[in-house]
Amino acid sequence: MGEEKTVAIKKIQASGQMRKIMSDYFYALNRASEEGHPKVAWCTSVGPAELLLSLGFVVYYPENHGAMLGSTRTANTYIPAASAIGYSPDICSYLTSDIGAYIKKETPLSRAYEGVCSVPKPDVLVFNTNQCRDVQDWFNWYSRELKVPVLGLSTCRGIGKIRADHLRSIVDQIEDMIPPLEKISGQAFDIDRLRSVVALSKECTELWKRVLETNMSSPAPMSFFDAIIQMGPAVVLRGSQAAVDYYKVLLKELEDRAVQKDGAVEGERFRLYWDGMPIWGKLRDLAEFFISLRTAVVVSTYCNSWIFDGFDPADPLMSMARAYTEIFIVRDENTKERSIEQMADKYEVDGILFHDAKTCPNNSNNRYGMPERLTQRLGIPTLVINGDLNDLRCYSEEQAKTNIEAFIEQLEA
Amino acid sequence: MERGLFVGLDIGASMTKAIVIDRERNTLGQGVVFSGADFQAAIRKALKKAQALAGLKNIEGSLIVATGYGRRSVPFAHSTRTEISCHARGSYHFFPRAHSLVDIGGQDSKVIKMDDRGNRIAFKMNRKCAAGTGAFLEEIANRLKVKVGRLNELAEKATKDVSIGSYCTVFTATEILTKIREKVDLKDIVRGVFQSVIQRIMEMDTLEGEVVMTGGVAAHNPFLVRMFEEKIGRKIFVPPLPQFTGAYGAALYALEAKGG
Numbered sequence: 130m131g132e133e134k135t136v137a138i139k140k141i142q143a144s145g146q147m148r149k150i151m152s153d154y155f156y157a158l159n160r161a162s163e164e165g166h167p168k169v170a171w172c173t174s175v176g177p178a179e180l181l182l183s184l185g186f187v188v189y190y191p192e193n194h195g196a197m198l199g200s201t202r203t204a205n206t207y208i209p210a211a212s213a214i215g216y217s218p219d220i221c222s223y224l225t226s227d228i229g230a231y232i233k234k235e236t237p238l239s240r241a242y243e244g245v246c247s248v249p250k251p252d253v254l255v256f257n258t259n260q261c262r263d264v265q266d267w268f269n270w271y272s273r274e275l276k277v278p279v280l281g282l283s284t285c286r287g288i289g290k291i292r293a294d295h296l297r298s299i300v301d302q303i304e305d306m307i308p309p310l311e312k313i314s315g316q317a318f319d320i321d322r323l324r325s326v327v328a329l330s331k332e333c334t335e336l337w338k339r340v341l342e343t344n345m346s347s348p349a350p351m352s353f354f355d356a357i358i359q360m361g362p363a364v365v366l367r368g369s370q371a372a373v374d375y376y377k378v379l380l381k382e383l384e385d386r387a388v389q390k391d392g393a394v395e396g397e398r399f400r401l402y403w404d405g406m407p408i409w410g411k412l413r414d415l416a417e418f419f420i421s422l423r424t425a426v427v428v429s430t431y432c433n434s435w436i437f438d439g440f441d442p443a444d445p446l447m448s449m450a451r452a453y454t455e456i457f458i459v460r461d462e463n464t465k466e467r468s469i470e471q472m473a474d475k476y477e478v479d480g481i482l483f484h485d486a487k488t489c490p491n492n493s494n495n496r497y498g499m500p501e502r503l504t505q506r507l508g509i510p511t512l513v514i515n516g517d518l519n520d521l522r523c524y525s526e527e528q529a530k531t532n533i534e535a536f537i538e539q540l541e542a
Numbered sequence: 543m544e545r546g547l548f549v550g551l552d553i554g555a556s557m558t559k560a561i562v563i564d565r566e567r568n569t570l571g572q573g574v575v576f577s578g579a580d581f582q583a584a585i586r587k588a589l590k591k592a593q594a595l596a597g598l599k600n601i602e603g604s605l606i607v608a609t610g611y612g613r614r615s616v617p618f619a620h621s622t623r624t625e626i627s628c629h630a631r632g633s634y635h636f637f638p639r640a641h642s643l644v645d646i647g648g649q650d651s652k653v654i655k656m657d658d659r660g661n662r663i664a665f666k667m668n669r670k671c672a673a674g675t676g677a678f679l680e681e682i683a684n685r686l687k688v689k690v691g692r693l694n695e696l697a698e699k700a701t702k703d704v705s706i707g708s709y710c711t712v713f714t715a716t717e718i719l720t721k722i723r724e725k726v727d728l729k730d731i732v733r734g735v736f737q738s739v740i741q742r743i744m745e746m747d748t749l750e751g752e753v754v755m756t757g758g759v760a761a762h763n764p765f766l767v768r769m770f771e772e773k774i775g776r777k778i779f780v781p782p783l784p785q786f787t788g789a790y791g792a793a794l795y796a797l798e799a800k801g802g
Contacts, residue, residue: 504664510663510664513666515669527611528650528667531611531624531625531626531667532626532667534624535624535625535626535627535665538623538624538626538627538662539627539662539665542661542662
């Protein structure tokens with residue numbers, strides 16, 4: 130029966146080290162912002178960060194800030210401010226909460242890091258539309274507001290097989306960015322420096338992949354709710370030695386736990402796939418809820434989206450184009466479906482949970498019949514829960530939990 | 543001390559239902575009251591009604607399973623199950639074959655599919671929206687200034703088809719205001735509202751094989767069930783006491799936990 134048991138989220142020991150490198154990162158950004166050197170670039174999560182790092186920028190990721198606004202449950206304080214200036218509550222709630230927080234001159238960084246009063250002031254804004262079109266509108270708003278140049282990559286979306294012209298287009302666009310970025314950073318482009326950064330990004334992504342793959346063990350040593358916190362360095366510190374060093378430590382801990390059968394969920398009975406965005410404001414709550422149901426969410430589209438197999442220091446620009454284009458969200462429905470199918474098989478899941486995020490259609494893969502098709506093909510049940518990444522007005526606690534609990538009861542039968 | 547009895551408690555968003563059954567699965571008594579803001583009071587009242595109907599002094603010693611949104615608010619329940627499992631279990635008891643179950647409750651609607659052994663294959667609940675639920679009918683009745691209990695007789699007397707197309711309760715209310723301004727007959731409007739509920743349910747999932755309907759809306763609006771039958775072109779089965787199907791399923795779980 131779907132009884133709630135005593136719950137305790139197991140600690141990941143490496144997390145202390147993660148907090149330290151994240152803290153160092155945010156203080157470095159703050160210093161650069163205050164001192165005007167090195168230059169600060171804002172970049173979308175799978176934008177050309179490697180190029181920016183090679184040109185000496187410190188790189189800040191507004192999407193990461195959006196996730197912080199969600200996880201601190203402050204997003205709903207700020208979304209109305211963005212709505213009031215014309216940004217619909219139906220569009221990306223990272224965008225609306227981030228712009229709203231800017232309007233109100235507040236940031237969770239101030240509470241997390243003493244002495245940090247605001248998000249770092251950008252010298253340039255660089256986006257890639259591979260995630261969605263919203264990032265372009267988001268960065269353009271800041272460009273107008275802060276009178277800072279904005280540069281962007283336009284990625285073809287809905288791609289099945291990646292063709293040479295798709296990649297050539299991205300390489301051309303990256304090359305076009307180099308002269309204006311050199312001017313802003315004051316540093317000349319150096320292909321060897323780029324190779325070094327790409328090599329570090331590659332190492333980081335390979336380690337992150339191995340971290341996630343420890344969950345192929347049963348019981349899984351890490352839940353999805355741990356993983357989305359642990360991916361912080363892969364998001365904001367890729368291309369750095371700090372991230373590489375961190376994931377070596379984390380990997381060792383998780384491999385040891387896998388060997389010792391020390392699962393994230395005590396008495397793991399069921400294993401699930403989570404598709405779609407996290408519900409940032411409900412991470413702990415949902416983590417505890419799944420533990421109480423002795424169910425481990427072992428694999429997700431979201432965490433796997435930070436695996437970039439394409440990086441190759443021997444051919445940095447082309448490989449960056451490949452890495453940025455190969456990601457799940459850029460691909461067509463068939464490729465996405467195959468990817469979930471393979472993951473479900475690889476991680477031996479009992480069911481797939483789709484989070485239909487109201488303000489993030491690009492990350493909600495349930496809307497074109499995929500759950501039904503996967504149920505038919507894989508012979509495992511699927512569940513759709515309604516919610517949102519940041520806007521908790523779109524999330525009904527009781528309804529979501531009843532659905533999840535009923536889903537587990539279905540697996541029990 | 544009443545031993546050998548089994549109690550199902552369904553604390554729904556609108557109504558709290560209690561049912562007492564014996565080892566032979568016979569219903570001895572049932573009670574339904576508004577859930578209101580005090581779940582404990584509602585549970586007490588519903589149980590009291592069920593006990594009275596069953597001719598029982600108390601239900602001490604009975605095994606109790608709680609379900610519904612308030613299932614965790616029953617400290618004396620021996621266990622809990624979701625209303626999705628309980629409705630399916632209750633429905634399969636009366637119709638022990640593969641079927642699609644449509645339950646329209648106060649605040650949610652469900653489509654549950656079962657195989658011929660009663661195993662749940664899939665289920666869907668309405669999205670975070672009142673359209674297609676009892677709350678929708680209550681709101682519209684309130685707007686029309688008619689008692690919700692009169693909707694069935696009004697719809698039954700309708701003579702024309704009126705289309706109510708809006709997806710949301712508030713928009714529907716506005717749409718109805720337009721119909722009132724256009725002097726559309728109240729009875730036809732109510733029939734249109736029933737049609738709208740049916741449409742929302744049919745958008746939730748495909749309804750394969752035999753269809754069973756449960757819940758308060760089916761219990762109090764047999765004409766809506768008839769309209770649904772016309773819409774899908776086949777008979778819809780309704781169990782006895784359709785509003786208590788979830789509670790009955792919970793009581794069955796209690797019995798089965800005891801090895802019954």
